[in-house]
Amino acid sequence: MRRSPVLRGLVFAGASAVAVSFPLALGRFLWPQGLSAGAEFIFWPASGVNVAGLLILGWRYWPAILCGILPAWLFFDQSLAHSALGAAGNIMEALACWWILHRFGHFDGRFDRVRAVIALCGAALLAPFICSLTVPAYLVLNGTYPRAEFLQAISNWNLANGAAILVLTPFLLALRQRVWTCRERPLETLAWIGAGVGLGLFAFNAVFRFHGENYAFLVFPFVIFAATRFDPPETTVALVLVLATIYGALVVAAGALPAGDVPAIAWFTQAFLWVLAATGLSMAALTAERRQSDHRAHIEQTRSLEASLREARARLDSLRYQVNPHFLFNTLNSIRSLTLTEPSKARDLISHLASFCRRALAPATEPLIPLHEEWTALTDYLAMEKARWESRLQIETQLDPALAGVRVPPLLLQPLVENAVKYGQRTTPLGVLHLHVTAAREDSTLVILVANTGRWVQPVATPDHTSTLVGLNNVRARLAVCYSTQASLTFTEEPGWVRATLRIPFHTLSAS
Incomplete structure (x- = not known):
C-alpha cells in the first residue's frame, strides 16, 4: 500500500528525530559529566538517516530534518540556537550528499556500481564539513568549547557524520528494496552473522580496554566475505552489525575508559569504520559489476549460440530441400508407363x-x-x-x-x-x-x-x-x-x- 506524501514525511521526520536523540542519550548515559570536543557522539546516525531519506523520498522532503531540533532542545539541554544551527547543518549536509550522488554518481537507487560508491565516499568526506565547521565554531564562539579543542571537534564531528553516511545510507536503501540473496543460504548466513557479532564484540572490547587497536582489524574478513560472497545489500548489513558491536562493546567497556582518552579512541573508531565501510562497499560494487558483466556475457553467449543454432538449422533446411528434381521426372515417367501395363506396380510406386x-x-x-x-x-x-x-x-x-x-x-x-x-x-x-x-x-x-x-x-x-x-x-x-x-x-x-x-x-x- 502506497503511503501519502504527508505520512511519508512524518515517518522521515520521526526517524530523523530518533537518530538525533540516540547519540545524545547514549552520551549522557555513559558520560554524565560530559566529554570534550563532542566526542560523546561517537557516531551521528542522523546524517545517514537524513541522506537516505532524501534519496528515497526526494530532496523536497528536507523540511522533515528540522524535527531534529525538538529532542535536542527539549530533552538534552541544548539551546534553541544550537539545535537550530545543527538542524540547518544537517539539512545542508544531506542536500549536498544528494547532489553529489546524483551529479557525479549517476545514482539509480542502488549502490551496486563503483561509480555510485565512489560518489558516496566523496560525499561522506566533503559534506560533513558543513556541520563540523559551523557548529563547533559556534560553540567555541559562545564559550561552550575551548578554542584548543576546535580542531579536535572538527575531526570528530566530520568522521562521526561521514561514517554514519557510509554505513546507514546504503543499509536503509537496501532495507527498503528488500532484495537479499542471503535468504537462499540460511545456515551460511546465520553462521556469518554469528561470527561477525562475536568478532566485533571481542575486537572492540579489546580496543576500548586498550589491549591494542589492531584488534579492530579482526572484523575486516567478516565484511570482505559479505562483499565477495553475497551482494551489496548484505555488505551493508555487515557494516551495520559492526556498528552495533562497536556500541555494544562501548557500553560494556565505558566504565574502564577514562574520559580524557575518549576523543582519541573515538577518532580511531570513527576513522576505522569510515575506511572499513568504504572498502567493503567498493569491493561489493566491484564484485556486483563483475557478476553483472559475467551475466551479460553469458546472455550474449547464449544469444550467439541460439543464433548460430538457428542459422545452422536454416542451412540444414536449405540443404535438405536441394533434392535433384531429375529423379522425380524419371519416376513420374515410370509411373505413367506402368499405369497402362502394371497398375498395381504403379500404385506401389506412387506410394x-x-x-x-x-x-x-x-x-x-x-x-x-x-x-x-x-x-x-x-x-x-x-x-x-x-x-x-x-x-x-x-x-x-x-x-x-x-x-x-x-x-x-x-x-x-x-x-x-x-x-x-x-x-x-x-x-x-x-x-x-x-x-x-x-x-x-x-x-x-x-x-x-x-x-x-x-x-x-x-x-x-x-x-x-x-x-x-x-x-x-x-x-x-x-x-x-x-x-x-x-x-x-x-x-x-x-x-x-x-x-x-x-x-x-x-x-x-x-x-x-
Whole structure:
C-alpha cells in the first residue's frame, strides 16, 4: 500500500528525530559529566538517516530534518540556537550528499556500481564539513568549547557524520528494496552473522580496554566475505552489525575508559569504520559489476549460440530441400508407363514417391532423425530406382538393428545412392548394376557404406542441374554443420567397385 506524501514525511521526520536523540542519550548515559570536543557522539546516525531519506523520498522532503531540533532542545539541554544551527547543518549536509550522488554518481537507487560508491565516499568526506565547521565554531564562539579543542571537534564531528553516511545510507536503501540473496543460504548466513557479532564484540572490547587497536582489524574478513560472497545489500548489513558491536562493546567497556582518552579512541573508531565501510562497499560494487558483466556475457553467449543454432538449422533446411528434381521426372515417367501395363506396380510406386516426398519436403522439427527413419526414406527411393531400372539394378541393404535409434541428419544417404546409380549404370560393363548399402559399427564409429559396381567418375556441374555434384556437396556441408570436422565422406575405387564411406564418431551421436 502506497503511503501519502504527508505520512511519508512524518515517518522521515520521526526517524530523523530518533537518530538525533540516540547519540545524545547514549552520551549522557555513559558520560554524565560530559566529554570534550563532542566526542560523546561517537557516531551521528542522523546524517545517514537524513541522506537516505532524501534519496528515497526526494530532496523536497528536507523540511522533515528540522524535527531534529525538538529532542535536542527539549530533552538534552541544548539551546534553541544550537539545535537550530545543527538542524540547518544537517539539512545542508544531506542536500549536498544528494547532489553529489546524483551529479557525479549517476545514482539509480542502488549502490551496486563503483561509480555510485565512489560518489558516496566523496560525499561522506566533503559534506560533513558543513556541520563540523559551523557548529563547533559556534560553540567555541559562545564559550561552550575551548578554542584548543576546535580542531579536535572538527575531526570528530566530520568522521562521526561521514561514517554514519557510509554505513546507514546504503543499509536503509537496501532495507527498503528488500532484495537479499542471503535468504537462499540460511545456515551460511546465520553462521556469518554469528561470527561477525562475536568478532566485533571481542575486537572492540579489546580496543576500548586498550589491549591494542589492531584488534579492530579482526572484523575486516567478516565484511570482505559479505562483499565477495553475497551482494551489496548484505555488505551493508555487515557494516551495520559492526556498528552495533562497536556500541555494544562501548557500553560494556565505558566504565574502564577514562574520559580524557575518549576523543582519541573515538577518532580511531570513527576513522576505522569510515575506511572499513568504504572498502567493503567498493569491493561489493566491484564484485556486483563483475557478476553483472559475467551475466551479460553469458546472455550474449547464449544469444550467439541460439543464433548460430538457428542459422545452422536454416542451412540444414536449405540443404535438405536441394533434392535433384531429375529423379522425380524419371519416376513420374515410370509411373505413367506402368499405369497402362502394371497398375498395381504403379500404385506401389506412387506410394513410395509420396512417402519419400513427405520425408524430404516436410518441415523438420529436429536437425537429426533416427537412422531407421533415414533407412525407410532410402528404401522408398531405392524402390523408385528399382522400378525404373528393373532387372538392371540389383540392390542389397543391411542395417544393424542395434543402430536403428542412432540419430543422423535426414536425407543423408539419398545423394550417395543417387550418385552410385547414375555413374554405376554408365560404367558397369555387363549392364547390371549391383548396389550394396550397409550400416555397421566399427569400434567407436558409425560406418555407412554405399558400394556399387563400375568405375569412379568425378561428378561435374551441368547446366540442366542433373549432376549429382550438388547432392554430394550437400552431404559434406551438412556433415560440417552437424559434426564440424569429426565426420568424413570418402570415395575409394577397387577393381570393379566404387565405395562411398561415411564415418561419424559415436561420441557426436545421440540415440532415441
